[in-house]
Amino acid sequence: MKEVFIPKSDALEVEQFRDIDYYAVENYGLPIELMMENAGLQLANLVAQSVENKSRSILIGIGNGNNGGGGLVAARRLSAWGYRVYLDLFKEINKDLPKLQLERALKFGAIMEKIEDPDVWVDAYLGFSQRLPLPAELTERISEANNGQCLKISLDLPTGYTNEDSEHYFQADKVLTLAAPKKILYGLSRADIYVADLGIPGAIYEKFNAKILPFQDGNIIKLKKEIYMPDGVTSVIELHRGMLSKGESSVTILEFIKEYADRLKAGFEAKNKAVAIDILNYYKPLMGRTQEEIFKESLEDSDFLIIAANVHGYDSSDKIPTELIDIKFEKAVDLLLAGEYYDLKVMLEESPHLVHQHSQFGHKGQLIHYCASNAVEIYRQVVPVNLSDIIALLISYGADPTVKIPVYGGQFDFMALYESSAHPHEAPFDIDLSNL
């Protein structure tokens, strides 16, 4: 799936989106029914991508409007694909279009029954026309969903979520919003946000100064979380890119670090600033030099190996282990740093031991230490916008912030490393650790 980063400043107010919507209906002959079909199909696609097993139960909550209508299209498509779909109507559906969609969904095999403990709970109760307060029928359902173990997916925006201060709302793991990102969704720091193509033409986006998304590469686009990358780290990330994803399961730490050394050597020859950054941060013999001085040095293969070893926390190259890299742990680190809250949660649910595991690299950091953006590999010293949520997640799975690791010639725990790291404090967003 295509992933893009769209800053909040480029996202729309909900009202702006409503205007775009009406404009498409009136000027382009794009009726709501057609857009609803697109919305519902993409919702069905997102559900199907999230649930491998067709025997899993899918409960779709339906309201008496177009949001519910989209949910009913998804119910029809999923039923047609062979999924077990149940419909939860919190009130009677009497508007023409949703009513028609309901009849179709039932003909396709969706079952009208509010089952208990569904595997997936889809919220198509209310969309952008919702008014607060919600009726008790809805607040009760929202509490039940939020307290359950199900995967929660909202269509367009979560029911009950009308601004960033909303308290009682459907706490979706995934939100499939329609046509364009909406500003309020940036307050949902734990949710994955997706945008579905409704077939609205680029000319309308331009007219309303909205960002045109690359829907030609896929009808659903995932929004990347904002990540703060300190100056210099970006080039080191570039130097390192793709190294682990290539090997998947059978790279040893020594092979990995040798490849890093090869990249350092090539980068050194090309006077790549990333190499100077690695050297200045980790290689004692050349610390304090200027970039220019560094590139005048004549370095051997063995020097690059030592630098690569130092970057990974070993003080000499013969301390690099020859065991296989634990790809699962490395994947968890990468999810954490990318702010991928939901995927990380799924991984921890499956492998809770990961929070207690130490990195095989010389610094021996646990997942929680990677949250400090300090003392670990420099290409991993980045700060996701939802770091506070990620830390809370790790702690809820038993991570211990008082565990110390052997770095900077001493023993330091998460908080000591976090406090002395510039990066989380320089990031252009607030990290709130007051609950720690």
Ligand SMILES: NC(=O)C1=CN([C@@H]2O[C@H](COP(=O)(O)OP(=O)(O)OC[C@H]3O[C@@H](n4cnc5c(N)ncnc54)[C@H](O)[C@@H]3O)[C@@H](O)[C@H]2O)[C@@H](O)CC1
């Ligand atoms: N291009 C588009 O705009 C499209 C929009 N669609 C969906 O349509 C949604 C907007 O649809 P609607 O304007 O029909 O409205 P909603 O589906 O948001 O709400 C349905 C109805 O519920 C009623 N309602 C509001 N607050 C309530 C409350 N607290 N308790 C009970 N009932 C309440 C309202 O009278 C409203 O008519 C969007 O969020 C989007 O999901 C898609 O289905 C199709 C395309």
Ligand SMILES: [K+]
């Ligand atoms: K919704």
